[in-house]
Amino acid sequence: MVNRDGFEKRATAEPGDDATDLSEASSPTARMLAWSKNSAAYRLARRMMSERELADAITRKAKSKFEGITQAQLAALAANAVAFGRSMKALDDENYAQLRSASAARSGKSVRAVARKLAEKGIERAIIEEALAEMDELRAAVVYARKKAFGPFRRPDVDADDKRWGKEIASFARQGFGFELAKRVIEMDRDEAEEMLLRPI
Template identity: 35%
Template sequence: MKPPSVASSGPETPKPPPRPVSAAWLERAALDYLQRYSASTEMLRRTLSRRVEKRARARGEEPAAFVEMIEATVARALSAGLVDDARFAEGRLAALRRRGTSRRGAGFKLAAKGVPREVVAAVMEAEREASPEEDSEEKAAWAYAKRRRLGPFRQPDRRADYRERDLGSLARQGFPYGLARRIIEADEEPA
């Protein structure tokens, strides 16, 4: 049987400050982040900035002193091909469209992730060329309606009561009114 633990009455030893920010530490942090997540250049920059800020504040240093080191790490990740905004935007756009995000909503979400406007435009144009705009927008609207159980995916006896709410939901997601109305008034999803 173990003896009862005795609480020490003395002061706790202070935790030592974290190691200083270095180029090697930043590179390891970037690689660790990029192994777990697909990221845009700006997302990597923001993540590294947050980590540097946390570590610098714990050491009592000014985070602004490490901006150049962060930029150098991001530049190395770009030159090594670990970060590619176009590749990130293509993958993210495809995932958003499968989930039922409108073209407009997808553009806003990509911009929020720090993807440059011209890259977003190029990726959207490539998607538009790959499939007609109405076709991809309609597929996304159907996916959203199915995921949220709107229109034809509601219980038949409640559809009329929720018609306006369902139209509003599709409109808030950025889908055109005509498309939203076609989906909400449809009897079933097209094959």
């Protein structure tokens, strides 16, 4: 039997059951499951997502859409959405990690920063390590230097004194770049840095 809120419920309770047990044992209705697929399709058509991102988005939306929905139903809807995304070849954490890491490298992000971001998106450690194995962090550091006008890209009117050097090293460190890598980039000449940027990603 389905009540007016769209939930399935049993007509009578088993001995020892209480209202909470009945609620937690209920499964999503067909309408809920259909909604989770449609919502997943809509979200994945707009942008690439990781499995956790999609599951979290479906869970948040379902909480506001279906009054009184249980944790069991929320988990089932999230799992249904993820399974649908996989079946449509629109959800692939390995591909997601590869594309995100390549994009981050082009924008001057460090390996550490990219790894942290992918972990926040729910990507498994093994997938993250594989995606970052081919990342050219030296080139990424040069991109960052160009953005900040550091090292070989420093303006002619800026003094390259110890204070400036320390400021640039500290900025690299805040972005997750190691000391030796930052030092190497800062001490590059302009021609070497420009050549580095021409390397394929």
